[in-house]
Amino acid sequence: MNLKKIKLFAKNIRKNIIFAAFKAGSKSAHIGGALSSADIVAVLYSDILKIKKKKTLDDNRDRFILSKGHACLALYSALVEKKILKKKELETFESDGSNLLGHPIINKLSGIEFSTGSLGMGLALGVGVALAAKKKQKKYKTYVILGDGECNEGSIWESVLCASHFKLDNMTIIVDKNNFQQTGKNSSIMDLKNLTNKFKSFGCEAIEIDGHDIKKIYKSLNKKNSKKPKVIVANTTKGKGIQMFENDNNWHHSVITKSIYKNIIKEL
């Protein structure tokens, strides 16, 4: 693990998120949930995932699924850092006819495995992809990022049960637990109580970490799975990295004006 390299990667992801959201202007962007997942995505794309430019269709690549599709700016930004997407393309974010809308659109060549955005669906796809690896005796790994609010969806739990039943030790689920959902705190809208224990009780190997501690993220992702699917409940801060956005749910989906952009980009 190269801590300095990953930290730079994470910083650039945040810069790209802010840049694209600013470019989207009045079209607005999901900012808070992209920033909360930025460190997890940075560790994955910098040091964990076997995904390479010009080899995005390689059958042995690791599969990454952003089930919380509204955090797409984190994914697009990581793909820019990997040079799979051009930075110029980020400027088309949410514009007419763009490939980079406010939720990911399947584009395997550009490193986007599935269209997501309707919550609760990405994990089932991940289970299918991980099962396929078992059937075909392929070594690739499947990684799925869920939101904590997304875990309100019953379909998530259908898929967790299934991943555990089929002993999918080739998949890792990361929950970006920023404690907020669209209109407020999880605890007031739909209390998830102890998520880690829930995953454990479904038969997964679940651990809880600080989702902004690069070393811990790396260590937990790098640890070999036992014979169960691995779940990392990552405690994060919504809007992480930009002080005025942190834990302020108004930045769940909002507009970054020119003056705000000028101020916050300095922070990074």
Place this chain on the structure above:
Amino acid sequence: MKIENNIKLWSSLGMRATFGLIAMELAKKHPELIITTSDVSTSAGLDRYKNKYPDKYIDVGIAEQNLIGVSAGLSSEGFKVISTTFAPFQTLRCCEQIKVNLGYMKHKICMVGLASGLVLGNLGFTHCSIEDIGTLRSIPNISIVVPSDPFELFKVLNEAIDYKNSVYIRLTAGANSKIINSKDYEFKIGKAVEILPGNDVTIIGCGNILGNCLEAASILKKKNVQCSVVNMHTIKPIDHEIIRNITSKNKLILTVEEHNIIGGLGSSVAEVLSSYNHNCKLVRLGINDFYSSGGSYEYLKNIYGLSVEKIIETVLSNL
């Protein structure tokens, strides 16, 4: 075994059990086949298949949203996937998963909806399926086929497994289903078949209810009314050409379906008819947009005007 012998055997078994037999053949032909189910192996006639091909069978439990997602994931990795469960759960229960995974993303799955229509009327309308066609028809990139009998199911499955997009195969009737196709014939998704010629009226049906249509036509013939009967096995894409041919000859079209008359076969035909000038009247027989009291298959077909007698009555009163 001769095709003709198969036709008799399969009809007595009904579509569900026949599906299980066909699956055994498909597995031999297609090494990439995987059948996914939601705890319905026995109901789908798949017990033999499951035992013979445990690696090609995935039961995700009673979790239909997951069923579609997992199937789409497998399909995206190159497997040929057939998913199956009872029709209401194969369609409406997981409708958005179908939209996003099969419609929007275009992953290919062949979905087999068991016991659709009214055949499970004794179990109540939770288990009947009169909304599946209408719902799925509004999702792009999904074809809808309603085989008329088990032999046609055999033909549909063989084509659907390599079809260009996802296909919903809607099975109707139970064991001892009626034989609609007693001889081999050419089948193609999207191409309807005239199974009985006639120049006064055309009855267009889909599914095993075509048995009642044929019987009604043969009684009407004795009353000097010549009915043609068309097997519109594919609801989407609908066969425009055959409808144009009908309106160039006949003055009355009767559609007959085990589905709500809103959104199903009748609606699909009406949409075609509204797109050009002709002098043909359309009467739609089917579930007239209400949930009746429950009961046997025959009881419900009577209530909804789908019995042989009601079909005859409707034709005569509209001539």
